[in-house]
Amino acid sequence: xxxxxxxxxxxxxxxxxxxxxxxxxxxxxxxxxxxxxxxxxxxxxxxxxxxxxxxxxxxxxxxxxxxxxxxxxxxxxxxxxxxxxxxxxxxxxxxxxxxxxxxxxxxxxxxxxxxxxxxxxxxxxxxxxxxxxxxxxxxx
Amino acid sequence: xxxxxxxxxxxxxxxxxxxxxxxxxxxxxxxxxxxxxxxxxxxxxxxxxxxxxxxxxxxxxxxxxxxxxxxxxxxxxxxxxxxxxxxxxxxxxxxxxxxxxxxxxxxxxxxxxxxxxxxxxxxxxxxxxxxxxxxxxxxxxxxxxxxxxxxxxxxxxxxxxxxxxxxxxxxxxxxxxxxxxxxxxxxxxxxxxxxxxxxxxxxxxxxxxxxxxxxxxxxxxxxxxxxxxxxxxxxxxxxxxxxxxxxxxxxxxxxxxxxxxxxxxxxxxxxxxxxxxxxxxxxxxxxxxxxx
Numbered sequence: 436x437x438x439x440x441x442x443x444x445x446x447x448x449x450x451x452x453x454x455x456x457x458x459x460x461x462x463x464x465x466x467x468x469x470x471x472x473x474x475x476x477x478x479x480x481x482x483x484x485x486x487x488x489x490x491x492x493x494x495x496x497x498x499x500x501x502x503x504x505x506x507x508x509x510x511x512x513x514x515x516x517x518x519x520x521x522x523x524x525x526x527x528x529x530x531x532x533x534x535x536x537x538x539x540x541x542x543x544x545x546x547x548x549x550x551x552x553x554x555x556x557x558x559x560x561x562x563x564x565x566x567x568x569x570x571x572x573x574x575x
Numbered sequence: 576x577x578x579x580x581x582x583x584x585x586x587x588x589x590x591x592x593x594x595x596x597x598x599x600x601x602x603x604x605x606x607x608x609x610x611x612x613x614x615x616x617x618x619x620x621x622x623x624x625x626x627x628x629x630x631x632x633x634x635x636x637x638x639x640x641x642x643x644x645x646x647x648x649x650x651x652x653x654x655x656x657x658x659x660x661x662x663x664x665x666x667x668x669x670x671x672x673x674x675x676x677x678x679x680x681x682x683x684x685x686x687x688x689x690x691x692x693x694x695x696x697x698x699x700x701x702x703x704x705x706x707x708x709x710x711x712x713x714x715x716x717x718x719x720x721x722x723x724x725x726x727x728x729x730x731x732x733x734x735x736x737x738x739x740x741x742x743x744x745x746x747x748x749x750x751x752x753x754x755x756x757x758x759x760x761x762x763x764x765x766x767x768x769x770x771x772x773x774x775x776x777x778x779x780x781x782x783x784x785x786x787x788x789x790x791x792x793x794x795x796x797x798x799x800x801x802x803x804x805x806x807x808x809x810x811x812x813x814x815x816x817x818x819x820x821x822x823x824x825x826x827x828x829x830x831x832x833x834x835x836x837x838x839x840x841x842x843x844x845x846x847x848x849x850x851x852x853x854x855x856x857x858x859x860x861x862x863x864x865x866x867x
Contacts, residue, residue, distance in 0.1 A: 515804060519764030522799035531798045538804035539771050 439464045441471050447479040447548055448472065448510075449541075453486045461497040468501060472508045479548035480505050483541055485516030495530040502535045511551050512536065515544035578694045579634050582680045583625035591618055593676035601672055607659045616652055616669075623648055628701075635697035646708055653712035663713045670706040674699070733759045735766040742843040743772045744836070746811075748781030756792040763796065767805045774843040775800055778836045780811030790825040797830050806831070806846065810839035 437460060442449040448471055450464070468480065482498070502512040515538045525532065536551070538544035582590065594617055599605075603613065623645040628634050631641065649670075656666045678695060685691040733755070738744045745763050749755075767775060777793065779785070797807040810833040812820075820827065833839040844850065 514802075517803045519761060519768060519799070519803065522764060522802040523760065525802055526795045526799045532802060537802055539767070539773065540804075543773070543804065 438467065441467055443471070443475055443477070446475075446477055446552075447481060447545070448475070448477045449481050449483070451483040451486075455489060456487065456494050456497075458493055461494060465497065465501060465504070469504050469508065472505060472510050477510050478552045480510050480512045481541065481544050481548060482512065482514045483516050483544075484514060484521070485518065485540070487521060488518060490521050490524055492528050492530065495525050495528060495532065499530070499532055499534060502532075506534070511548055513538055513544040513547050515539065515541055577628060577631060577634055577697070578681055578684050578690075579677070579698055580625070580628045580631070582677070582684060583621060583628065586680060587621055587625065590676055590680060591621055593679070594621075594673050597672045597676055598669070601668060603668075604661065604665065607661060608656070619648060620645075620652075620670075620673075633697055634694075634701050637701065645705070649705060649708050650712040650715075653709040654716040657713045657716040661713075663710050666709045666713050667706045670702055670709060674702055677702075729755055729758055733762055735763055737770060737772070738776070738840060739844065739847070739849065741770075741772045741774060741847045742840070743767060743770065743775045744778060744840075745775065746778045746781065746836075750784070751782060751789045751792060753788075753792070756789075756796070760792070760796045760799065764799060764803060767800060767803060772805060774806050774808065774846055776808045776810055776836065776839045776843060778811040778839070779809060779816070780813070780836070782811075782816075785816045785819055787823050787825060790820060790823065790827070794825075794827065794830065808833060808839040808842060810834070810836045 437454070439450060439452060439454070439460060442451075448468070450468065452464075454460070471477065472480065480501070482501070484498075487494075498514060502514075505512045513536045514532070517537065536547060538547050591614075595614060598613065598617070605613075627637060627641045627645050631637055652669070653666050656669075677698060681691065681694055681698070685694055728749070734746070736744050736746070743763070743766055745759065747759065751759075763775060763777075766772070777796065779793075782789070793809060797809070800807045808831045809827075812832055812834060831839075831842065833842065
């Protein structure tokens, strides 16, 4: 059966959805992701949906579920790269995905994950430089 | 062959002269239309009318196919007159003023009382119908102008401007209805993707009133932007509008609101990690330091 690959980047997981999500695929992703979080002791999940052009209420709910499940397993979820049409559809469906953090692209999403994981007291030893990378360097 | 067809065939030039005189005496706005144009329009109308009634048994209930050319021409005339600034009744008078000269000739032509009545009734009915067509065409022309203007307004009033690296602004002007909000929302979200901006400021200084529906739209836009990973700030909220929002019981939730665009811009700079300094007298810093 077709599966969505889950990539491991240090203590984070990267999921890129590049195919049309149908319901069984979504369920499989939920299963895989929760097992991987436990297996690899991940602290954050980054879901890239920039190629996703069609959503329905089920997919919306699934994203919400993944975020809640990850939180129970002590991992933050960030959804990145949502297309305008998808965002409008979800809003019209009444799903504002309040529990999910969002970012414009993978880079920003990763930054957000690092910050929030650090803020929650999981500061990674030897990575201080990276955590602060987003804060300065923009001074005009 | 009807008497009208005969008149139009034999006495058309005289009829045209009489009609033009009639139009001028009824006070046609010669400041709006050139006399040569008026002559040409009248001449063309009579020749098309002649064409329409030629060979018909009666001018009452002429088939649509015969009137098609005439109607098409009247549409054109009414349209140009609408643009020239004539009123609907003035446009309709163009047709109605042909009655008197035409009926005078009918009276000379037809001696029998009954057939004169029949001829006049048929002609009245035909000309009234044509008069109504001009009004219809006039209205259509006006509606076209209105809808074109609406479209232009829609396009003009939704610019998304870039204020700073990663900061977009959307100055909204005018009343928000569902159509416009849809366009505004889509263009804002599209620009967020294109520019990769993290902050979008929606400035509603130019929005005269906010009702529940407008507030709903605003919240939807903010939510959609948040889903994409951008934050929205609503600015330019006037005291009146703040009162209305509270009275209506609209929950703006955790949407950031600011009274002025300047305040919103400072927040946006803070979020993106920029700061503004004024290079003024040495050692003095009057600027706002919004640095992280």
